[in-house]
Amino acid sequence: MAESGAKTPRERYRAQVRAEIKQHAWEQIATAGASALSLNAIAKQMGLSGPALYRYFAGRDELITELVRDAYRSLADTLRMATEASKSGADIAALAHALRDWALEDPNRYFLVYGTPVPGYHAPDDITVIADGIMRMLLDACTALPSDGPAAPFAEHLQEHRRWAEGHPAPPAALHRALVFWTRLHGVLSLEAAGHFAGMGFDPGQLYAAELDDLRRQP
Amino acid sequence: MAESGAKTPRERYRAQVRAEIKQHAWEQIATAGASALSLNAIAKQMGLSGPALYRYFAGRDELITELVRDAYRSLADTLRMATEASKSGADIAALAHALRDWALEDPNRYFLVYGTPVPGYHAPDDITVIADGIMRMLLDACTALPSDGPAAPFAEHLQEHRRWAEGHPAPPAALHRALVFWTRLHGVLSLEAAGHFAGMGFDPGQLYAAELDDLRRQP
DNA sequence: AACCTTCGTGATAGCCTCTAACTAAATCTG
DNA sequence: CAGATTTAGTTAGAGGCTATCACGAAGGTT
Missing domain, CATH: 1.10.357.10 (Tetracycline Repressor, domain 2)
Structure with missing residues (x-):
């Protein structure tokens, strides 16, 4: 969402993963509210393991x-x-x-x-x-x-x-x-x-x- | 806070501890909001150990x-x-x-x-x-x-x-x-x-x- | 081909909620 | 009063979370 000024394939990939994370985050928020948002749960939904998301968001x-x-x-x-x-x-x-x-x-x-x-x-x-x-x-x-x-x-x-x-x-x-x-x-x-x-x-x-x-x- | 219909000393004590727990809870809520409320932290403040509070509140x-x-x-x-x-x-x-x-x-x-x-x-x-x-x-x-x-x-x-x-x-x-x-x-x-x-x-x-x-x- | 940056991993620390098994104390009962 | 029962509190532990770290495995760069 709005990070589309990417040039290198690395940046493209990065932006896409970030967007996907946010997508899952929005789904969680829509169903259970912001307080229930869990990085861990998002990672699992994406087939990643917990700490991986910290490459994309500081926390x-x-x-x-x-x-x-x-x-x-x-x-x-x-x-x-x-x-x-x-x-x-x-x-x-x-x-x-x-x-x-x-x-x-x-x-x-x-x-x-x-x-x-x-x-x-x-x-x-x-x-x-x-x-x-x-x-x-x-x-x-x-x-x-x-x-x-x-x-x-x-x-x-x-x-x-x-x-x-x-x-x-x-x-x-x-x-x-x-x-x-x-x-x-x-x-x-x-x-x-x-x-x-x-x-x-x-x-x-x-x-x-x-x-x-x-x-x-x-x- | 409103649980004063106690008769036996046991009930009196129980009501008092419940009130004290709520008191600490209100302090936490006032400073950090309801989402930051922690049973564990309240227990420590009262000199108790975590699970003790579950005698007074189911969760x-x-x-x-x-x-x-x-x-x-x-x-x-x-x-x-x-x-x-x-x-x-x-x-x-x-x-x-x-x-x-x-x-x-x-x-x-x-x-x-x-x-x-x-x-x-x-x-x-x-x-x-x-x-x-x-x-x-x-x-x-x-x-x-x-x-x-x-x-x-x-x-x-x-x-x-x-x-x-x-x-x-x-x-x-x-x-x-x-x-x-x-x-x-x-x-x-x-x-x-x-x-x-x-x-x-x-x-x-x-x-x-x-x-x-x-x-x-x-x- | 060698290098370096980045991604993802498992391990780990430190919180948290909550359950279970056990001890100790207080209360109730015969 | 003594024994039985209820209750308070403990530690241990399962399972969740955030977050950091060190390491291997890719990817792009020169």
């Missing part, structure tokens, strides 16, 4: 970091596609639908990005760069929306605390809406993906749609 | 289940205190503030309840009973609120899909508001507790307050 942490990176990239690409497919270019509803589809396609991949963090872990810089790109798309979509209502007190706070939107021309109301888009949709998605709505009897998709509707209507 | 899973149960109970108690302390009895803002304080007091405890789930795991019945109790408090508070605006389409959906609120007199608009209360506040809290707002420069508390305000104002 479990590096593999997981790589998977997180890929997940972020996949999400960013998915959202980019969605905005490009939409005629208006930057469309909040298109983003929301793409986000939901992406999340439910593989809930554990969603949790890898937005789920319970590993206490010691700190994401490398290039991942935050991708995250910034996602935020920029969201800000674009929110800036394109008309903001008629009165300014909330929180929007005023954002006017002076917008380091995360540095360089983006979005007005405070758009910043507010971007944050609220993120937190509200994540609120529904994460509880749904975690199974907290199971057995309650209502359709989470309609709750998601209602929240999205609210997001579009409100200031 | 790691049972200990974690017990911790989840306690966490739910702690949250339910906290919210109950908050509603009782509030003069109006059932107050959405009191619930929201108590929830936030409880969550940030020990983020990993919050994640134990609302975070990334363990794929195979299914909560025992008595835990869902506690969760139902929490939902009932929330429904009470939402029923007490006036609902003036027009009914959302989702509220109509809830009218026929309210198994989770069976027996509660809340009207559909209140059900809708209860769900939205839950998902919106969880959206902010979980991202904040997971550190996703770190370095963004704004105050998550004000975003939380803004969401709460919106919740009270809107239909």
